[in-house]
Amino acid sequence: MSGQDKTKLLLKGTAILAIAALLSKMLGVVYRIPYQNITGNLGFYVYQQVYPLYSLLLILATAGFPIAVSKLVAERLALGDQEGAKRVFRVSTVVLSLTGVFFFLLLYFTAPVIAGYMEDERLIMPIRSVSYALLVVPVMAAIRGYFQGHQNMIPTAVSQIVEQIIRVVTILALSYWFIQNSYDEYYAGAGAVFGAFTGAVAALLVLLLFWKRVKKTTQETVKEGQQTKVFEQESAWVLMKKILYLAIPICLGAMVLPLFQLVDAFSFVKILINSGWEAELSRELKGIFDRGQPLVQFAAFFATALSLALVPSISEAHARKDTGLIAARSEIAMRLTLFIGLGASFGLATLAGPVNIMLYKTDEGTTALAILAFTTVFSTLGITSGAILQGLGQVIIPARNLFIGVIVKTILNILLIPIWGIEGAAAATVAAYAVATILNLIALYQYTGLQVSFNKFFSKPVFAVLAMTLFVWLSMKGLSLGLANIISHERLLYSFVALVAVLIGVAVFGVALLRFGAVTKEELVNIPKINKLIPILQRLKLLK
Numbered sequence: 262m263s264g265q266d267k268t269k270l271l272l273k274g275t276a277i278l279a280i281a282a283l284l285s286k287m288l289g290v291v292y293r294i295p296y297q298n299i300t301g302n303l304g305f306y307v308y309q310q311v312y313p314l315y316s317l318l319l320i321l322a323t324a325g326f327p328i329a330v331s332k333l334v335a336e337r338l339a340l341g342d343q344e345g346a347k348r349v350f351r352v353s354t355v356v357l358s359l360t361g362v363f364f365f366l367l368l369y370f371t372a373p374v375i376a377g378y379m380e381d382e383r384l385i386m387p388i389r390s391v392s393y394a395l396l397v398v399p400v401m402a403a404i405r406g407y408f409q410g411h412q413n414m415i416p417t418a419v420s421q422i423v424e425q426i427i428r429v430v431t432i433l434a435l436s437y438w439f440i441q442n443s444y445d446e447y448y449a450g451a452g453a454v455f456g457a458f459t460g461a462v463a464a465l466l467v468l469l470l471f472w473k474r475v476k477k478t479t480q481e482t483v484k485e486g487q488q489t490k491v492f493e494q495e496s497a498w499v500l501m502k503k504i505l506y507l508a509i510p511i512c513l514g515a516m517v518l519p520l521f522q523l524v525d526a527f528s529f530v531k532i533l534i535n536s537g538w539e540a541e542l543s544r545e546l547k548g549i550f551d552r553g554q555p556l557v558q559f560a561a562f563f564a565t566a567l568s569l570a571l572v573p574s575i576s577e578a579h580a581r582k583d584t585g586l587i588a589a590r591s592e593i594a595m596r597l598t599l600f601i602g603l604g605a606s607f608g609l610a611t612l613a614g615p616v617n618i619m620l621y622k623t624d625e626g627t628t629a630l631a632i633l634a635f636t637t638v639f640s641t642l643g644i645t646s647g648a649i650l651q652g653l654g655q656v657i658i659p660a661r662n663l664f665i666g667v668i669v670k671t672i673l674n675i676l677l678i679p680i681w682g683i684e685g686a687a688a689a690t691v692a693a694y695a696v697a698t699i700l701n702l703i704a705l706y707q708y709t710g711l712q713v714s715f716n717k718f719f720s721k722p723v724f725a726v727l728a729m730t731l732f733v734w735l736s737m738k739g740l741s742l743g744l745a746n747i748i749s750h751e752r753l754l755y756s757f758v759a760l761v762a763v764l765i766g767v768a769v770f771g772v773a774l775l776r777f778g779a780v781t782k783e784e785l786v787n788i789p790k791i792n793k794l795i796p797i798l799q800r801l802k803l804l805k
Contacts, residue, residue, distance in 0.1 A: 280418070285425040292429040293555040294620050299436050300449045302548030302625070307387055307450030309551040310379060313522035315391040315457060318364045319398055320516045325508030326357055326399075327406035327417070332507060333500070334410025345495075346410065352500045354403040361399035368392040380531050380540060387451040394457035397465055404468045408475075416471035420464040428460030510656060517663040521670060521693070522554070528674045529686055536679040549626035550683040552617065553633035560605040560637040561644060575652025584710065591649050591711050596718065598645040600774060602638035603726045608766045609634035611733045615741075615759035618752055632687035639694035646701035650708065658704050666697030717779065725773035733766040775803040 297305040330353045337345035368375075372388040405417040435452030495503075529550065533543035578586040609616065613631035617624050647659030670693035677685030705711055740758045748754040774780045775798065782795060782804045798804045 285421045287559075288422075288425040288429055290555045290558045292432055296432055296436055296453060297548075297552065297621055299433065299440055300446050300453075302545050304436065304440075304446035304449050304453075304548070305551050306544050306548030307384065307446055308453050309522065309547070309554070310381070310384055310526045311387045311391055311450065311454050312457075313519045313526050314375065314388065315368070315394065315454065316519040317516055317523060318368055318395060320512060320519065321360075321364065325510070325512040326353065326402045326504065327409060329353075329504045329507035330403060330406025331409035333503060334407055335412070338410065346407075348495075349410075349500060349504075350403060350407040352497050353406065353504055354400060355497075356501055356504060357399035357403045361395050361397075365392050365395040368395065378531075379527060380534050381544065383447045386447060387454050390451040391454035391457050393455070394461045397458065397461040401461060401465050401468060404465075404472065408468075408471065411475075413475075416468055419471075420467045423467050424460040424464035426460075427463040428456040431456035431459040517660050517667060520664070520667045521690070524667060524670050524674060525550070525686060525690075528671065529678065532674060532678045533682070546626075546683050550629055550686055552621050552626055553630045553636075553687065556609060556616070556620075556630070557633060557636045557640065560602075560609070561640050575649050579653050587653070587709050588711055591705065591709050594645055594649065595642065595705075595711070596722075596779075598641050599638070599718065600722060600770075600779070602641035603722055604729065604766070604770045605641075606635045606638040607726050607730045608733060608763065608770075609637065611730050611766075612737060612759050612762055615737060615755040615762070619756040619759045622752060626683055629683040629687040632684055633690060635691045636694050639691065639698040643694060643698040643701055646698065646705050650701065650704060653708050655704065655708060659701055662697045662700035662704070665700060666693040669693040669696045721777045721779035722774065724777050725770060725779055728773040729766050729770040732769040733762050736762040736765045772803060 293305070293308075296308065300307075330349060333349045334346045337343075337349065369389050369392045372385045372392070373382070375388055376382050376384040401420065405420065408414070408416045432453040435455065436449040439449040439452050440446075525547070529547050530540075530543045533546065534540055538546075575587060575590060578590060610631040613634065614624050614627045617627050617630055643659075643663070647663075650656075650658050670689050673689035673692055674686060677689050679685075681688065737758055740761060741754070744754055744757065748757065782799075795804065
């Protein structure tokens with residue numbers, strides 16, 4: 262295979278993994294809304310207390326290992342060392358299986374201690390329910406890494422999507438069954454988090470089917486006489502050290518985001534109870550606060566998609582030492598992210614009431630949701646700036662800055678929750694992401710020399726978003742008053758109000774960005790397909 266063919270294969274594989282990752286993330290966010298509708302605020306609280314804990318241990322057990330394994334496998338295959346590649350797989354499987362068993366035992370037997378610290382003994386069963394997935398997922402990580410080392414991304418992509426689909430089906434089916442059969446929210450939560458195990462088993466079966474096909478093909482190749490080269494084999498201990506050396510930095514970077522949710526899981530209810538709130542009400546309030554998480558995560562999808570494209574493009578410019586190209590790509594990426602983040606933050610904050618009723622049936626926690634909406638602008642900018650830094654080879658800096666954000670979140674939770682309750686927790690989250698993002702932007706300036714135009718980056722987009730906010734607010738008020746006597750069902754009414762106001766907001770924001778000159782004709786010319794709209798925009802006098 263030629264170098265050009267290998268590059269095409271790599272790009273195709275990366276695109277497949279990126280699409281699978283985005284689909285998995287979308288499924289992983291959307292299900293939380295019907296789950297909350299089935300189990301209520303308390304059921305949502307149970308799930309959100311337990312799942313971040315599992316996510317953190319899962320990252321400790323597996324994060325970085327597929328990349329580490331794929332790198333070592335690819336290196337050996339490049340030399341024609343098939344046996345060496347298999348040996349990497351065998352050693353990694355043993356290492357990951359042991360870490361999986363260790364973290365399973367740790368989570369299962371410390372469940373009473375963790376539940377006690379969370380001020381809720383009834384969480385023992387859900388915590389133990391999710392722990393079983395740790396026996397399966399690490400083995401999957403090794404198999405995925407082996408396939409990726411062969412530049413075969415299809416098994417990983419398919420297994421990721423199957424895993425998420427089965428997990429979501431399990432969550433909704435078991436939680437619904439428990440609630441309908443008069444079990445409490447803790448049983449429903451235990452059933453929901455057990456979806457991590459069923460999803461993992463389904464994904465492992467998919468990977469084993471791919472493995473069977475690949476093994477058959479390999480055996481046929483050997484029979485035809487295509488023998489591999491023979492190399493001196495490294496000891497299992499040396500291989501294990503290499504795998505850990507590659508995996509641990511990635512693991513440390515990945516574990517920071519679940520820490521944000523874990524801070525709330527361990528501190529929110531405890532702080533409220535210690536401040537004199539009743540235990541049951543504190544848990545209910547935690548469930549209400551958690552309503553904002555899926556919305557903030559959903560708004561960050563654009564930044565996640567952009568970051569997947571950014572890392573290789575920035576890496577390419579960095580390898581060529583083209584500082585001008587790095588600055589130009591960084592600038593357009595940050596501006597696009599800012600537009601999306603500002604629009605989503607102000608739009609969700611304005612429509613917090615109707616959106617809350619549309620998705621969660623009641624308007625409880627609307628003020629906290631409105632505050633939490635502003636996390637979006639910082640989280641999206643943080644994701645994009647972090648991706649640029651990673652493309653420049655600065656992998657540790659974004660993780661370090663997020664970790665500083667976690668510390669800020671912890672301190673502000675302690676200070677603000679006793680005073681403002683869930684609104685205090687929301688404000689702490691916004692401030693924590695703001696700190697992490699500002700630190701990223703400082704680092705970005707240091708490494709790229711990125712010049713930020715005040716007009717392009719701030720004043721023009723802010724004028725555009727304020728115009729959007731005004732139209733959205735007027736639409737929301739007008740529709741709510743005008744349709745109140747026509748649509749009697751509250752949830753249906755506010756669903757209509759929210760959806761129409763969102764459409765109006767998107768249209769107004771787009772027009773305002775063009776009219777205020779935040780986006781210019783010269784910039785649109787360089788965007789494929791969008792540039793075909795330039796004559797229409799000029800006729801409508803929308804372009805400056």
